[in-house]
Amino acid sequence: MVSAGLLDATVQGLITGAVIAGGALGLSLIYDIAEVPNFAHGDMITIGAYLALVFNNPGEIPFLPDFGSVPFVLAAIIGVVLAGVLGAVYELAIFRKFRDNDADLITMVIVSLGLALVLRNAVLFLVGSKNIQYQTPRVITTNFDFLVTQTGLTVITTQRQAGELVTTGEWGYPWWLIVAGILAAVAVGYAVFALYREEEDFTTVSLIPPKILGAAGSIGTVLLLGVFARLDPQGTDYILGTQIGLNVKHITILAVVIVAMFILNVILKTTKLGRAMRATADNMALAEVRGVDADRVQLVVWVVAAMLAALAGILTGWFATNLTPNMGFALLLPIFAAVILGGISSPYGAVAGALIIGLSMDVGVYLIPGSSTYRVAIAFVILIGVLLVKPEGIWGDV
Amino acid sequence: MSEQNTPTPTPGVTPTDSPKIGDDGDPILRIEGITKQFGGITALDGVDLTVDPGITGLIGPNGAGKTTLFNCLTGFHKPDDGRVHLYETDITGKEPPAIAQQGMVRTFQIPRELADMTVFENLLLAPMNQHGERLRGAWIRGDQFVEEEQVIRDRAREIAVFFEIDHLLDEPAGSLSGGQRKLLEIARALLTDPDIVLLDEPLAGVNPTLEQKILGRIEALVEDGYSFLLIEHDIDLIMDNCERVVVMHQGAVLTTGAPEAVQSDERVIEAYLGGDDV
Amino acid sequence: MAVADFIISLLTFIAIYSLFGIGLNLKFGFTGLIDFGHVAYFMIGAYVTVVLTMPAGAAGYSGIGGFALPELFGVLGPIGSLFGWLLGVLGGMIAAALVSLAVGVPTLRLREDYLAITALGIATILTTVVNDEEWLFNGPFGINTVHAPLRDVFPLSLGSFTLNMAVFGILSLAAFGLTGYWLARAFRRQGRRGKLVLGVLVPLVAVWYFVLPTLSDGMVELTRNTLWLFDPTAGPKGGMDYDRFVLLLSVAALGGGYWLVERTINSPYGRVLRAIREDEDVPRALGKETFQYKLQALMLGSALAGAAGALWAINIGFIAPDQFAATITFYAFTAVIVGGTANNKGVILGTAFFWGIRNGTRFIDVPSQYSIQLAASRLMLIGVVLILILYYRPEGLLGEQDYDIPLPSRDSSGGTDDV
Known part of the structure; x- marks a missing residue:
């Protein structure tokens, strides 16, 4: 915890x-x-x-x-x-x-x-x-424990069910994946930004400014990877740990x-x-x-x-x-x-x-x-x- | 009667020295490379100009940057680049009150009368550095306060008589007609006892009789050592009354010189024919 | 409670809030500054005065002070003690002015609407600070050891019962005479509609104040209401009680504030303030350092609010942060706008109108479970009145006042001399 x-x-x-x-x-x-x-x-x-x-x-x-x-x-x-x-x-x-x-x-x-x-x-x-x-x-809050360990990042999710704290999931991301993910996010973000910026000229009224679109691309990439590339836990012996509650x-x-x-x-x-x-x-x-x-x-x-x-x-x-x-x-x-x-x-x-x-x-x-x-x-x-x-x-x- | 009406500097009322009579050689204003941009649009593109004592006319097609130049000179806009000297003082980037205190005041293109105050109060506001303008002076009210207020009232009345708005002194300024507002605006500027007045289209919307009268007044003031820089759209008026003419085009000075010389300048004709009508 | 006592408490309220409103009028009416944080200076004036004047180590108080200024000068007798209290009030006013200086420097350069919102925000923060920091002024528990100046002197008795009754009675009658004279003068100057309003209202009030109590409680009540400064039950020989003294003190303070603001605005200084209100660029183009003027107007208005706060504290005898909610500012705005923005008489009229209605509704009997509804409907009424006045009569009941700078000897007045 x-x-x-x-x-x-x-x-x-x-x-x-x-x-x-x-x-x-x-x-x-x-x-x-x-x-x-x-x-x-x-x-x-x-x-x-x-x-x-x-x-x-x-x-x-x-x-x-x-x-x-x-x-x-x-x-x-x-x-x-x-x-x-x-x-x-x-x-x-x-x-x-x-x-x-x-x-x-x-x-x-x-x-x-x-x-x-x-x-x-x-x-x-x-x-x-x-x-x-x-x-x-009733809305149930899921707590995400993020543990930074020697080998990567471990995520443990817990929920309070009928008064008891129940662990509902445990997975992790090794360092290589985290680095790759960050690189991918930056690449996607920049690509989107560059693509839309080129289309822009003086008369275009851009619906979404390219910068925001680029940032959205980066965030989207991180979220997608985070959801779909869940690998094995990287241990619970953490150097840094923090928790967020989401519902x-x-x-x-x-x-x-x-x-x-x-x-x-x-x-x-x-x-x-x-x-x-x-x-x-x-x-x-x-x-x-x-x-x-x-x-x-x-x-x-x-x-x-x-x-x-x-x-x-x-x-x-x-x-x-x-x-x-x-x-x-x-x-x-x-x-x-x-x-x-x-x-x-x-x-x-x-x-x-x-x-x-x-x-x-x-x-x-x-x-x-x-x-x-x-x-x-x-x-x-x-x-x-x-x-x-x-x-x-x-x-x-x- | 206009000869008698020349505002005389009043002790304790005038901040600057009396107008610099006889300094004919020195320019009043030196403007070097003034540049101003608004969100990527260049309104002024390195304006260089010296203004000598006397009446200088400033003309140019719509959008040439004349009013923007006025705003930059009087501190209402901060120029992005360049310097402005009033006599020997560098006034670049100073706030409007400080520049006015230095002896350069301006009028606004669309008159900005203080609508809920009377015409008289609009005029009484103008003289600079009144004792009663400070909190202590307003509370204590010594002899100086009384004397000064009386002098200011006399001057305000005189100038109102000249501009033929004296019958309106007790009316709210908001009830004036367009032409009367112009007059009030000029009268107010003159009451500050400036060295140089920047007049932004002072004659637009004024009837021809009054127009001639204002011009006569300005000339009389020039005799006393005051100087004027005025924006005007009526070229004939400028040519007949100004000693020098400055032509602006697309944010820069196109040419400067005596009216006759400017009038025959090819580039000026081109600018006017090529640009908007005047 | 005798009608006289109700009137005295109502008039004290009106005098204090009028002083508060006149401070706001200097900012808002004459200079055009929308200070939605005006109540903060009321609070600061109240707190600082109370802390400067109360004794140290008061029971149940764990904040800074007190500094017992009246006790310090008390060796000089009651006058010394009063002087100590006045010093405390001065301290409260200076504190209010200084805080407004700190608020004004960053905000007065902003657009007028930005000023409104930042002023509201800062006032809210200040109230939160006073409420949450117990070490400062005792936090939410407030201060109940408010020093009441000259409390020992009252009930004031001049000797025998008859003498008391005669002196205070004559003074009371003189006050009525003055009011009557003033009303008559006002009546003569009114148009037909004004005459009608006064002609109906004044007799109604007179009947309510003199005739109805006499009918229900007899001549004693009539005497009490007529000789209102004299309280036969105050002390063994009768006399003037403390509430009446607080009323006189508040009216005197209001008179002083009124005079000061009138003198300030009927001057070249005031011309600059009004020019700022109309169009700040004009005085700037004419060489006036408008920022200084705005700052000074803000500080002066805040100092007056601070003085009102000091009076508020002795009138209530207890201060706490929840007395200084943002709604007090909005009440004052309503009073100023209803009476006539930029009209100091209008502020007093508007304040009387506002608090008359507010406190008058206490005579309406509602079951206690509907007290929230009553309070809410009052505030709804205020909101509606505000909007209706601004639409149908934006200049308020009296309209903007006239201005004049009286000069001796020469006949050179520019406006009318009715100020």
């Missing part, structure tokens, strides 16, 4: 980052295209989480009859759709009116703050402040957020609507002159952002195992930090910023003993540090 260490903190940080990224994707859209620094975004996350709860676990909500539970995935989909409807309401009832009045940035900040108060307290009013959970199948939640959250990011990117880069959105982000007045229906674009932005927020809320509620009226507001600061860090205007920037923030929070808490209450503070120190050096964020504001 080995204990969890830096590697586990890194994995946790990635998951935290993925959850933040869900919110950051939506916020960056609103920030960039609707030009609203949306302080209600955290509470839109909360609303989304509770909308799914209404269908998944209505018995917990005082003013609702207990009409039975809908499976979690279905409830999540209904919740996301309803959140999208609410997003349209925010835009039509509030933000469009202020935009028509040429409200300035400061006004938009305060308006979104007002909306935040309304949303959070609506949840508090209807549900109260108690902790509630979704009704979901289906982790994988799902990562996958859902990455898929959401890709879909958003495809919409922005390939569809007519997406081009209109990007033109609006660039210059709303100019876009309107060129025949873009700005009102329609803004409506779509709010709907999509509210859906993404709901997705983030549902994932958060599922991951953290309970829902509170403050859950979204607590995420607001890291989400803003991620978006500003990523430079507002690109989905990739938002996700990258979110991963950096998530990693710095969890790794920071691991590295600095007794700092667990300062998770958000760590994210903020990093944000302020970056802003001091580059006031426009890492990826710039272009």
